[in-house]
Amino acid sequence: MSTYSGPARLILADGTRVPGTASLKTNQHGHPAGWGGTFRPDETTDAVQAPSDGLQIELPYEEFGDVAVTGTRRLLATQILMSLAGRGPAPF
Numbered sequence: 001m002s003t004y005s006g007p008a009r010l011i012l013a014d015g016t017r018v019p020g021t022a023s024l025k026t027n028q029h030g031h032p033a034g035w036g037g038t039f040r041p042d043e044t045t046d047a048v049q050a051p052s053d054g055l056q057i058e059l060p061y062e063e064f065g066d067v068a069v070t071g072t073r074r075l076l077a078t079q080i081l082m083s084l085a086g087r088g089p090a091p092f
Contacts, residue, residue, distance in 0.1 A: 002026045002035075004059060004092035010039055010067075010082075012047055013054040022057060026090055035065075035086035044080050057084065057091065065091035 008022035024037035039057065041048050051069045058064050071083040 002090060002092060004037075007060060008039065009058040010041065010048070010051075011056040011058055011064075013052045014047075016047060017058065018043075018045075018048055022059070022084075024057075024084070024086070024090070024092060035090040036067075036070075036084050037086075039082045039084055040075070040079065041082070044078055048082075049080065051082075057086075059091050063091040065089070 003025040005023045008020060010018040010020060012018065018041050020039055020041035022037060022039045024035060026035045027033060055067050056064050057067050066087040067084045068087065069082050070085050073081050075081050
């Protein structure tokens, strides 16, 4: 199982880059192949709270992966945590 935890940027469909922190991993044995995890944006905006299709996650050193948001939950009054499902090869 491969993992990544650290700074990342969520790239919205319109090209906006949203800085934050990602915690990603590949699926363990016995689960379908793939990867996913969570993303916590540094700032919560309307665009981040209602993401559309065509999203990417950008990791340091210009590593990119296509993602879909599978859920969002509020952590604090001003913070959210997004659940992500990766599409294609993992960028880590």
